[in-house]
Amino acid sequence: xxxxxxxxxxxxxxxxxxxxxxxxxxxxxxxxxxxxxxxxxxxxxxxxxxxxxxxxxxxxxxxxxxxxxxxxxxxxxxxxxxxxxxxxxxxxxxxxxxxxxxxxxxxxxxxxxxxxxxxxxxxxxxxxxxxxxxxxxxxxxxxxxxxxxxxxxxxxxxxxxxxxxxxxxxxxxxxxxxxxxxxxxxxxxxxxxxxxxxxxxxxxxxxxxxxxxxxxxxxxxxxxxxxxxxxxxxxxxxxxxxxxxxxxxxxxxxxxxxxxxxxxxxxxxxxxxxxxxxxxxxxxxxxxxxxxxxxxxxxx
Amino acid sequence: xxxxxxxxxxxxxxxxxxxxxxxxxxxxxxxxxxxxxxxxxxxxxxxxxxxxxxxxxxxxxxxxxxxxxxxxxxxxxxxxxxxxxxxxxxxxxxxxxxxxxxxxxxxxxxxxxxxxxxxxxxxxxxxxxxxxxxxxxxxxxxxxxxxxxxxxxxxxxxxxxxxxxxxxxxxxxxxxxxxxxxxxxxxxxxxxxxxxxxxxxxxxxxxxxxxxxxxxxxxxxxxxxxxxxxxxxxxxxxxxxxxxxxxxxxxxxxxxxxxxxxxxxxxxxxxxxxxxxxxxxxxxxxxxxxxxxxxxxxxxxxxxxxxxxxxxxxxxxxxxxxxxxxxxxxxxxxxxxxxxxxxxxxxxxxxxx
Numbered sequence: 001x002x003x004x005x006x007x008x009x010x011x012x013x014x015x016x017x018x019x020x021x022x023x024x025x026x027x028x029x030x031x032x033x034x035x036x037x038x039x040x041x042x043x044x045x046x047x048x049x050x051x052x053x054x055x056x057x058x059x060x061x062x063x064x065x066x067x068x069x070x071x072x073x074x075x076x077x078x079x080x081x082x083x084x085x086x087x088x089x090x091x092x093x094x095x096x097x098x099x100x101x102x103x104x105x106x107x108x109x110x111x112x113x114x115x116x117x118x119x120x121x122x123x124x125x126x127x128x129x130x131x132x133x134x135x136x137x138x139x140x141x142x143x144x145x146x147x148x149x150x151x152x153x154x155x156x157x158x159x160x161x162x163x164x165x166x167x168x169x170x171x172x173x174x175x176x177x178x179x180x181x182x183x184x185x186x187x188x189x190x191x192x193x194x195x196x197x198x199x200x201x202x203x204x205x206x207x208x209x210x211x212x213x214x215x216x217x218x219x220x221x222x223x224x225x226x227x228x229x230x231x232x233x234x235x236x237x238x239x240x241x242x243x244x245x246x247x248x249x250x251x252x253x254x255x256x257x258x259x260x261x262x263x264x265x266x267x268x269x270x271x272x273x274x275x276x277x278x279x280x281x282x283x284x285x286x287x288x289x290x291x292x293x294x295x296x297x298x299x300x
Numbered sequence: 301x302x303x304x305x306x307x308x309x310x311x312x313x314x315x316x317x318x319x320x321x322x323x324x325x326x327x328x329x330x331x332x333x334x335x336x337x338x339x340x341x342x343x344x345x346x347x348x349x350x351x352x353x354x355x356x357x358x359x360x361x362x363x364x365x366x367x368x369x370x371x372x373x374x375x376x377x378x379x380x381x382x383x384x385x386x387x388x389x390x391x392x393x394x395x396x397x398x399x400x401x402x403x404x405x406x407x408x409x410x411x412x413x414x415x416x417x418x419x420x421x422x423x424x425x426x427x428x429x430x431x432x433x434x435x436x437x438x439x440x441x442x443x444x445x446x447x448x449x450x451x452x453x454x455x456x457x458x459x460x461x462x463x464x465x466x467x468x469x470x471x472x473x474x475x476x477x478x479x480x481x482x483x484x485x486x487x488x489x490x491x492x493x494x495x496x497x498x499x500x501x502x503x504x505x506x507x508x509x510x511x512x513x514x515x516x517x518x519x520x521x522x523x524x525x526x527x528x529x530x531x532x533x534x535x536x537x538x539x540x541x542x543x544x545x546x547x548x549x550x551x552x553x554x555x556x557x558x559x560x561x562x563x564x565x566x567x568x569x570x571x572x573x574x575x576x577x578x579x580x581x582x583x584x585x586x587x588x589x590x591x592x593x594x595x596x597x598x599x600x601x602x603x604x605x606x607x608x609x610x611x612x613x614x615x616x617x618x619x620x621x622x623x624x625x626x627x628x629x630x631x632x633x634x635x636x637x638x639x640x641x642x643x644x645x646x647x648x649x650x651x652x653x
Contacts, residue, residue, distance in 0.1 A: 200386040203353050206373040207380045208400035208451065218399070222390045 056275035064269030075276035084260075084277075091257035094171060095239035098178040102186040102235045103228065105179070110190035110227075111220070114197075125191075128184050136181065140248040143177050144168060147249070169251025177245040182238060186231035193227025194220070233292045237285045257281060302364065304329040304455050304487040305350055310359035312345050319345040321511035322359070327455070327489060329364075332481050334490045334498040337508035338534070343491045344383075346508070347457050350489060351380045364454055374403070379448035380457040384464065385440045387432035393419065393443050394428040400451040418450040438469050445477075449484060456481075458490045462497065474500050495535045499523065507531050529651045532574040539620040540572045540651075550592070551650060555617045560592035563650035571650050577623035579647035582611055584631070585638040594642030595620075599633050613641050 057071045078084060113124055131139060147153050147168040157163065167173045197220065205215040221228075243258035250256065255263075257277065264274030305327040312320040320342040327333045335343040348354040349361060352373030361369045368376055379400065387396050395402075398415040406414075419428050422442040432440055441461060448456055458477075462470045478501045481488045492498050498505050499519040506516045507530075515527035526532035533540060543553040551561040551573050561573050585596055600619055601612035611622045611633060622641055624630055633639060 198384075198386065200382050200384065201388060203373070204380070204382055204386040204388070205399070205403075207351055207353070207378075208447065209374045209403040210399075211372075211374055211403075214403050218403075219388060223388075 052275045052278055055271050056279050058272045058275075060270045060272050066271045075270075075272040076280075078273055079276065079280060087255055087257055087260050088280075090171075090254070091240055094175055094178070094256065095236050095242075097175055098182065098239040099186075099232050099236045101175065101179050102183050103232060106183060106186040106190050106231065107228075110187050110194050113187075113191050114195040115199075128187050131180075131184065137244060137248075139181070140177060140245055143173070143180065144248055147173055147176075168249065169253065171250070171254050173249040174242075174246050174254060174256070177249040178239050178242060181245060182235040185234040185238075189230035189234065190224065190227040193224040193230070197223045229292050233288050237288060240284065241281055302329045303327065303362075304331075304364060305489065306360075306362045306365075307346070307349075308360040310346070310349065310356045310361060312342070312349060312354060313357045318511050320349070320356075323508075323511075323513050325506060325513060325516065327487055328504075330485055330487055331503040332478065332488050332490065332501055334492060334502040334505045335508060336492055336495060336498040336505050336534075338493055340510075341508040342511040343493075343508050344459055347380075347459055347489060347491045350455070351378055351457050352376045353380075377453055378455045378457055379451050379453040380459065381441075381444045381448050381461045383459045383461070385432070385444040385461075387440055387443055387447070389432055392429050392431060393424065393435075396432065396443055397428075397446045397450055399447060404451070414450055415446075418446040421449075422446045437464050438473065441465065441473065445480070449480075454486060456484075456486060456488045458488060460491055460493070462492075462494075470497075477501060499535070507534065509534075525649050526574065526651055529572045529574075529653045532572070532649065532651050537577055537621060537623075539575045539577065541575070541618065541620070542570070542572050545569045545571055545650070557595065558592060559648070560645050561648045561650050562645070565650070565652065569652065571652055574649045574651055575620065575643060575647060577610060577621040578608075580620075580622045580641050580643045582613070582622045582624060582633065582639050582641050585640050593645050594640050596638070596640050599635050599637045599639055602633070602635060611639075613639060 054068070055066060056075055057073070059067045059070045059072065059074070061067045079088070113121055116124065145151055149166075149168075151168075153167060167176070201219055201223070202215055205219045210218060241258050242256065243262060246254060246256040246259055250259075261274050261277045261281070264270045264277065268274075303326045305325075307323050307325040310320055310323045310325075311318065323342075323346065325346075335346055337343045345354060349356050350363070352368065352371055352375075355370045359369075360367060363376060363378060388399065391399070394412070394415055397418055398411045401411040401414060416425075416428065419425055422445055424439060424442050424446070427435065427439065432443065435443070441464075444461065461477075462473050465473060474497060477488070477490075490498070490501065499522075502519055504516060504518055505522050507514045507522065507527075509530050515522060515531050517527075522531065523535055526535060529540060532538050541553055541559070543551040543559070545563055545565045545567055546552050546558070547567060548563055548565075549560060551559050551563065551571060553559060553573075559573060563571065565571060595615055597613040597615040597619070599611050600614040603610040603612075606626065608626050609624050609632070611624065612619050613622055620641065
């Protein structure tokens, strides 16, 4: 007679019902693991967002407070006012400009990076990320010193006889600061996308009579599109809502959306209008993100 | 015959590494030419130099008489079928095939017509709207062929194109490629490490090893009279016995046994004799009629291959492989049987290291 095993496992016969139950159990376990993230998102994202949405339909009262009654679309209607529109378009324009400049600078660099030896690549990637080791605010103030009166930048232009260039407190300074701040967000996804492209495809293109430009246009660019889109969104979205850089480098003449929203909450004390502006800004970003996931969401 | 590709003193160095070492080679127009050798022998580098994907460090390279040494790949009238096909993943089959024509500025309508024609030729009609990722390895292979041939290159370069296919498909494609080459009539330069593949398809084979060209000859010549020990060993299976020539008729093996082996080397040259397993016969041990063309030993191992048996026959100082067809009129031996292995004297080739 065979010896009985020490443990008596009850082994169920596999049936479709059993299979279903097992799947249910598995998905319940998955939910449990994601629970902390869900709670965090609900508590710190969904609920605050809901509050902002509610406020955007509310009315500002005479004392700068908000009456949560008399729901209306006034705040959204105000966005069509010329002054708001100007700020909105200016923000959009600067964000687009920043994105395009980042793209033009980052693409050749990312390509160069992806064609280096792995050891050199890693060193250069560390260089790309080194600025992150210093606080963003500090770095913006550093630019203020560099671009300011009698700063190094003016000294250099004067030395070369190019005259005095007052860059600080201009749109140029803001774009410069934004490009500087967000360039790594363009380089990294571009690098990741280009690095994955099989080098043989470019050789094939050359072999099939494509010159350098044709190979770039027909092979490299389309295949790196996911990186271009990801990098553009990662630069465009924070540039559009940028607050710190325009505040420090832009001065009073170039109010951008981020600063304008802050003003609505703190100075003008028009919370419903600030909330509506925030929501429009978020809608634009959401749209961009949807485009990204549609076009090249498989990367990142 | 005109020379399609001509290499004169071609050397390619990568830093200190010499990948291709002073190679002279002429590939005739219209021939199926194979570059054969183990990985790292320089065959792919040689092909890439013809394609223009690498430039030679030294030497002269011409295609149909035109010096192309450092001409960019897009300015050469050769096309390549890459090892992993290198099909453009974002383009359809039709656009992949039409790529070269588009780059050359051929009109859209003509590009489409010629591409469709080529797609039909490689039997992919109906699949032209697919993306490469939706196709099997064999189909991708055909797309790669069509994409190269549609440009009507003067020479087609193929870099181990069959390596990724399974055996059966590979054998089919070998025959098809050979037929295709005869149909289009241009020379194919085919890089492979598979000696059987090279023997099956080629008009001529160049055997390479460590950047050097060891032998350029027809498959028969390479197999029957290998230029040296490496070629003899690399092409097919063979038994290599070390010895010294005593005259132009005889080689004395390292244990003192004399073997009849015609050679042209001076007396006392260190050589190896190569005896192909399928050129030997195995019989019950008896006094050999010709002791210079046989050795006596014991069956040590038997490998059954279905269509043949390979006996490992042990002699006092070495063992050799003997291949016998699986035919009812041939005796079957067992491990431990005492046997005599003999051969016709022309079954032997004598090679230097």
